[in-house]
Amino acid sequence: MKxxxxxxxxVALVLVFSSCSMLFKTAxxxxxxxxxxxxxxVGKFEASQELWFIIDPILFPMSRPHENLDKMIGPEVFARGxxxxxxxxxxxxxxxxxxxxTYFVPFVGRGTISVSGExxxxx
Amino acid sequence: xxxxxxVCLAACFLCVSVSARTFSExxxxxxxxVKPDFFLLPEVDKKRDIVDLSxxxxxxxxxxxxxxxxxxxxxxxxxxxxxxxGVEWVVFETLNESYGIQFGGYISLLGNLGLEHWDLFVxxxxxxxxxxxxxxxxxVGVNRMLHPTLSLAYRGGIYPLQVQEPxx
Numbered sequence: 001m002k003x004x005x006x007x008x009x010x011v012a013l014v015l016v017f018s019s020c021s022m023l024f025k026t027a028x029x030x031x032x033x034x035x036x037x038x039x040x041x042v043g044k045f046e047a048s049q050e051l052w053f054i055i056d057p058i059l060f061p062m063s064r065p066h067e068n069l070d071k072m073i074g075p076e077v078f079a080r081g082x083x084x085x086x087x088x089x090x091x092x093x094x095x096x097x098x099x100x101x102t103y104f105v106p107f108v109g110r111g112t113i114s115v116s117g118e119x120x121x122x123x
Numbered sequence: 124x125x126x127x128x129x130v131c132l133a134a135c136f137l138c139v140s141v142s143a144r145t146f147s148e149x150x151x152x153x154x155x156x157v158k159p160d161f162f163l164l165p166e167v168d169k170k171r172d173i174v175d176l177s178x179x180x181x182x183x184x185x186x187x188x189x190x191x192x193x194x195x196x197x198x199x200x201x202x203x204x205x206x207x208x209g210v211e212w213v214v215f216e217t218l219n220e221s222y223g224i225q226f227g228g229y230i231s232l233l234g235n236l237g238l239e240h241w242d243l244f245v246x247x248x249x250x251x252x253x254x255x256x257x258x259x260x261x262x263v264g265v266n267r268m269l270h271p272t273l274s275l276a277y278r279g280g281i282y283p284l285q286v287q288e289p290x291x
Binding site: 022046048055056057089091092093094095096098099100102103109111112114116 | 145146151153220221222223254255256257279281282283284285286
């Protein structure tokens, strides 16, 4: 009985806190803060990737684009001949289709990570 | 390894911002609701297999805040289909970081119109989160005959993320 109650408490906590904050990072460690860096702007970019999860993206992610932002930012910067990016804006949310999938499919959900910014070249 | 992650996370907070500009100002939502009819129909109050099942969409344009439109369809006692429409007042609501609803309190005015029946409901509901996009709502109220109502709903709602095509 005690185990059952503990299990229920755990399930309740998981459900109540299932909308906690999202962690953003890069796998290559190249997400930094360099306020004095200057360069020539070569274009703005925006990239997005879907994030599939079970119950919650923090608890049981099926993909991890939010932890590999370099794979979204890097190709966009390099495609424009840039060397670095500034004015990054990273958003995690649900498009209308994400919402419909997450609402109707039991336990499985989908969100979208969106990254936008401006690419700069060194010279 | 844990410290490395924390430092990386701190750096992320310094150099990026989670922007509200990328989210729509208009709300969309869905509500799947079950309402036991034995409260509504006292003469059949022992027939517990009678339930009112409905599915509603919610649309909240920013100019209509704190109210939202609500409309959909349902079936009463698994026999009598109807359409429903109304308005709900968002008494309070908290959003998570992905702009999905977390906790919420709502007062709704809803009309049901079927081929053989019609009704009006005023209900107050409270929602607790069970997923990143919404949760379970319990609502109490009255119908046009002032019979008490009780409903249980799975509702979700978001301010949609606007993913734009990259500018060239």
